[in-house]
Amino acid sequence: MKNKPLLIERIEGLDLWEKEVELSRNEFLKVSGSIDTNLYYILSGSLRIFIIDESEEHTIRFGYQDNMIASLNSFISEKPSEYFIQAIKKTKIKVIGKKAVMKLIEGSPELQQFWNIALEQIIFQQLEREQDILISSPKERYRRVMERSPQLFQEIPNKYIASYLRMTPETLSRIKKY
Amino acid sequence: MKTNNETVIMDLIEITRINLNQIEKLNLLTTEKLNFKENSEKWSVLECIAHLNIYGDFYLPEIENSIKYAESYKEPFKPGVVGNYFVKLIQPKEDLNKMKTLSKFDPNGSDLDRDILMEFKNQQIRMLDLLSKALTVNLTKAKTAVSISKMIKMRLGDTLKFVVYHNQRHINQANKVSI
Numbered sequence: 001m002k003n004k005p006l007l008i009e010r011i012e013g014l015d016l017w018e019k020e021v022e023l024s025r026n027e028f029l030k031v032s033g034s035i036d037t038n039l040y041y042i043l044s045g046s047l048r049i050f051i052i053d054e055s056e057e058h059t060i061r062f063g064y065q066d067n068m069i070a071s072l073n074s075f076i077s078e079k080p081s082e083y084f085i086q087a088i089k090k091t092k093i094k095v096i097g098k099k100a101v102m103k104l105i106e107g108s109p110e111l112q113q114f115w116n117i118a119l120e121q122i123i124f125q126q127l128e129r130e131q132d133i134l135i136s137s138p139k140e141r142y143r144r145v146m147e148r149s150p151q152l153f154q155e156i157p158n159k160y161i162a163s164y165l166r167m168t169p170e171t172l173s174r175i176k177k178y
Numbered sequence: 179m180k181t182n183n184e185t186v187i188m189d190l191i192e193i194t195r196i197n198l199n200q201i202e203k204l205n206l207l208t209t210e211k212l213n214f215k216e217n218s219e220k221w222s223v224l225e226c227i228a229h230l231n232i233y234g235d236f237y238l239p240e241i242e243n244s245i246k247y248a249e250s251y252k253e254p255f256k257p258g259v260v261g262n263y264f265v266k267l268i269q270p271k272e273d274l275n276k277m278k279t280l281s282k283f284d285p286n287g288s289d290l291d292r293d294i295l296m297e298f299k300n301q302q303i304r305m306l307d308l309l310s311k312a313l314t315v316n317l318t319k320a321k322t323a324v325s326i327s328k329m330i331k332m333r334l335g336d337t338l339k340f341v342v343y344h345n346q347r348h349i350n351q352a353n354k355v356s357i
Contacts, residue, residue: 026202031195032303033310035188052303080188080310 005068006114008041010104017094023087030085036071037078037098045091046155050163051082059163062088062156072122088156138167142175182254183317186335187309190342194309197342198302200349201227205295212292214355221285226352228285228294230345233325234301237341238308240322244334245311248320255317260324261336268340270347280326305341312338 004012011017020043023029029047030036040047040063047063049071060083063069074081075098105111128148135141142165145152152161162172204212204223212223221229257265267277317335324330332340 023199024203024206026205027199028195028202031191031198032306033187033191033313034195055300080313082310 004066005118007101007105007111007118008068010108010111011041011094011096011101014104016100016104017096018100019095021093021095023091023093025087025089027087028084029087029093030071030083032082032084033080034074035078035080036074036083036085038070038095039075039098039101040069041094041096042067042069043092043094045093046088047085047091047093048088048156048160049083049085051084057163058166059160062152062160062164064151064155068118088160133166138165138171139175139178141165141167142172181251181313183251183313183315186255186317187313187338190338191306191309193342193346194302194306197345197349198299200353201295201299201302204352205292209292212295213290216355221351221355222290223352223355224290224292224294225285225287226348226355227298228287228290229279229283230348231294231297231301232283232285233341233344234298234305236325237322237337238301238304241305241308241312241334241337241341244320244322244337245308245315248315248334250316251314252316253318255333255335257336258318258333260330261332261340264324264332265336265339265343268344268347270343270350283325302345309338 018038021029023045029040032052042063042065044065046065047069048059049061049063049069050057050059052058061069069085071081071083071085073079073083078098105115128144132141132144135144145165152164158172159169162169165172167175204227207223215222215225312334315334317338318333320334321331322334322337324332
């Protein structure tokens with residue numbers, strides 16, 4: 001078992017979870033158009049965030065067991081977002097609202113520091129991701145992601161990885177054979 | 179600032195999310211179960227959903243068109259007389275009130291394909307997009323036609339409610355078949 005993030009430990013310690021939600025495969029935690037300012041903690045299973053553009057799904061991010069996940073654009077802006085969040089397999093999560101999270105963080109310098117580091121990490125990941133998307137060689141895109149998050153290839157079905165890497169499933173399996 | 183449209187539409191988006199999740203659950207059933215009819219009068223799961231698809235085929239383009247030519251949001255949405263009547267009529271109740279379906283909306287088939295579920299799912303993705311677009315328009319002034327008569331017009335806000343509640347109603351019905 002991995003260590004729980006500090007924030008999660010504190011939420012648990014103070015019993016601040018609003019609820020626990022169970023999703024079966026393909027069920028939606030969030031759909032396009034909704035405002036979702038919750039923070040989720042994945043107890044088991046995995047989720048994916050995607051958008052639909054001209055009937056095509058584009059996978060943006062994955063969440064695994066022990067990860068925190070949110071519809072980050074909506075979490076920050078408190079406005080509707082186009083994100084869908086869907087369970088890839090049977091998934092159990094815990095839910096806490098933004099207000100409760102912020103109140104908790106503001107009351108503790110230790111948590112403030114934790115939160116700042118978490119945000120830094122997200123910015124860094126987004127920069128890597130931006131570079132991924134701009135790189136034209138599918139092979140190179142694959143190599144970078146493989147190096148960064150090998151976990152992805154163990155837990156997530158090929159069709160979603162392919163969507164994340166902006167290539168067809170056929171191209172992905174061809175690259176994987178090398 | 180939160181507009182009244184937001185209150186109306188966020189509720190409909192949330193019901194649509196739950197509707198979609200119900201469809202994912204129904205999709206786990208065997209094709210045989212999906213086609214099961216208690217008797218010739220009652221609908222199977224797939225007939226319930228096919229019925230919704232027929233409605234969607236009519237209403238989605240109606241809604242899309244109405245939004246395209248609608249004025250921008252100005253004041254809180256006011257339900258109309260026609261709309262209120264239909265929305266109340268269709269809203270799922272504890273005890274599912276029986277209603278008669280016109281034959282043109284009766285899917286009637288005992289060997290339907292589960293693609294019907296996929297078609298419904300695609301319709302809901304489109305509906306979510308339309309609901310987002312409807313956030314910024316005048317839901318009172320914009321109108322759509324009504325499926326039973328081209329003569330009657332309904333306010334866009336009422337039409338959106340009607341379609342989403344109607345989906346909810348028949349998904350509830352489908353859930354009861356499968357038990």
